[in-house]
Amino acid sequence: MRKNRAMEKHRIAILVLDGLVPFDLGTPTQVFLSARDESGQRLYRVKVCGTGPVHAESGFTLTPDHDLSELGRADTVIVPGIHQGGPVTDGTLPGEVRDALVAAAARGARIVSICTGASVLAAAGLLDGRPAATHWAWAPVIGGLYPQVKWDFDVLFVDDGDILTSAGVGAGVDLCLHIVRSDHGAAVANRTARRCVVPPWRDGGQAQYIERPVPAADGAGTEPTRAWVLDRLAEPVTLEEMAGHARMSVRTFTRHFRDETGLSPRQWLLRQRVEHARILLESTDLAVEAVARRAGLGSATALRQHMHATIGVAPTAYRRTFRH
Template sequence: MHIVAVLALEGVVAFDLGTPVQVFRSARRADDELLYDVRVCGPGPVRSSAGFTVIPDHGLETLRIAGTVVVPGVHGVGPILDGTIDPEIRDALRAAAERGARIVSICTSASVLAAAGLLDGRPAASHWAYERVLRRLYPGVGWDFDVLFMDDGDVLTSAGVGAGIDLCLHIVRADHGSEVANRAARRCVVPPWRDGGQAQFIERPVPSAAGRGTEATRAWVLERLAEPVSLEEMAAHARMSVRTFTRRFRDETGLSPRQWLLRRRVEQARLLLESTDLGVEAVARRAGLGSATALRQHLHATIGVAPSAYRRTFRHTG
């Protein structure tokens, strides 16, 4: 069988460690025959970020024979803090890559691959919350913090936590087809498919209206998203000139007023799709996007899915 080595390193994230084990062991033929030999390996006992010790059944020698090497996320260790990596781990990963093993990272373990020099000049995904530190530590990597996962052939990387499940199912699908992947997803009780190019669903809270600057105006706009609100009206509410308001708004939010307003309207449309049975046209009007066509265009541009697909995935049920 195809050997999958799951590399447990110091600071391993427990959820990420369990993900490839569960998904690949759930990938079976119709007669229930296993398709992967999954082996948790490592340099020795390691402390997880969840507060318990992991004792792998196998050592680093497993990386010499594995067809796929999966590195779960790590927390509070060198690759994600200062760019350092244990030379033994670095050499083992490089040797596996050089002999043609498929190398996979989940969440923050993209930092491990980057520290080992396996991501230089390549596209890679990781958790959106670590964008600043990863760009600083590894500027030679083509980071993309918007997608769920990135398949670059022999190196695959995923965003945080649940996106690791999507990536593992993607690998199963690529190896054995949709029937096997769907069967594995049913065993894991998870959606069988989310496109890797789909955006990470990132919550970006709006600042409190209590304060100075443009915060009060932002709160005022949020109360009337369904209504037309012009830049001039926003500036007048803030008692500033349009030029001063635009400059201060960008300083505080990183966006122009129009960009910010569009994002808030798309977020409102997402909330309505999740929590109501309103038709797409009504959702578009209530969110201030005008028409179903505009909603489809903006939602696809923002998170890469259509309103109907978003509702099927995220609709709250009683």
Template sequence: MRKNQAMPPRHRIVLLALDAVVPFDLGVPPQVFGAARDADRNRLYDLRVCGPGPIRTEAGFTVVPDHGLEALATADTVLVPGIHAGGPVTDGTLTPEVGAALRAAAARGARIVSICTGASVLAAAGLLDGRPAATHWAWARRIGGLYPQVRWDFDVLFVDDGDVLTSAGVGAGVDLCLHIIRADHGADVANRAARRCVVPPWRDGGQAQYIERPVPAADGAGTEPTRAWVLRRLAEPVTLEEMAGHARMSVRTFTRRFRDETGLSPRQWLLRQRVEHARILLESTDLAVEAVARRAGLGSATALRQHLHATIGVAPSAYRRTFRHS
């Protein structure tokens, strides 16, 4: 960038910390969004933490936000981390000041985001009424009972409902932050941020695969090597029998073990990888849709359109217009 060319103002994210805040949820956004840089390594987000005063965390220590609730009035994005218990999580209450500040931010067009049980704060403020939303599966019964007007989905890592985004528990906050970076600035920036944070840029499946599922035995006979082998040849046809053969298992054993390790059948997993690869190609190349489909192993532009529409509800051309960044 030329020295005499002013930098555009950074997108401002304000984190709202409330009593019993989960420290991990409070710490993830500054790390992930702070890792989002442009080609000249300039930060793309300005993060601030606000709260109604000193905040006692659920881990037994206190944090003192630099800003009060007035910071929400200047936020482009408001992000509410999870809280462990009390108020919106256990009895459905929210202080009038916090509720009014959140509703005012939403009314003027700020993007509203929550991690984990932070969704209960949004629900208590009335910002999730009639909307789809996610939160931690372990709180499904409690939070679902407190806020039945919300269309809860406890089987996904996050829900993007346009101007309101919510995530499942703990690690899913990383997934949602990376998703927001990807939506704002494209796959390259999100992938670099993920690499800087040493986390995967994208995780498959929903949080159902993390609900008290036994960990597969580390006996060297898992399906991970076969998954890596498949990812190197997505453009080529790969059958279930070939995958099982590569893993040196019967089809039945391979399918069972694959589902234990990923939460998906081999065919479901392979389709997701191909659609995801097609999305990256649409974002980062000028290839024709037909060529993208072939390189992703989907065969034809028609198949790509069908699968992309089933996955995210848009056509390849519309997706490219939305997410392609110069």
């Protein structure tokens, strides 16, 4: 449908709700209004709609120019993130909003969410049994409210055909540019990115931005052994040596370790080595091979493999992103 109407301005309705994240509203308006053809004509028509004035989380009230009827005419419906309200507190959604979203999806509109806007789609039942993304920091809350959704908290966005969802904040830019690229090709998307002064594509997913702090030290259980291991990440450390340090059998140590960290000792050790490599890549000019050795991963090849598996990017790409 959208391709057959390529000569028309694609109609986008952005639905705003109480608790609105202003950045998530600004992202689609800026990106889609910046998308133009070679003659400079805009390719999208964007309208902001809602049921009335909404309170943004940043301390101001916004009054949309249009009501929910715009969802009935839009080719694409976009829901920005919210940080308060039923979708992120108890899984509820005002009936009129739910009905408008469900009707738009039923007639074939493309449905898009940015950040925690995915909770609105989930509350409307549109994500049941489907893959979806949202901000990694909201994983415990939103994942718990909507267990029927196949959440992926590591990626920047999920394109599931007629429903697309993005991770948090800046990932909305990635998703909007992806939509422009899908609708009009790479040249238009690249031109739009240049106009917005953002990269047209980012390597990896949001896994590279997730904070994974070491569990708090309390001096009990396997914590002293974990601290002991962290002081010698560059050295080979066996499971037997870890159990011996904790003065436990391997079986008992492994059981206690998993109970305290949620991981096996080997999984935990690999994660700590990758985290240490990330710190070295961010804070030093060491060659990748040297970083791999200091993190206890042995070689640059092993480091690349483990970083790809855990955060989706190569060491050099990660360093370009985070090294000042």
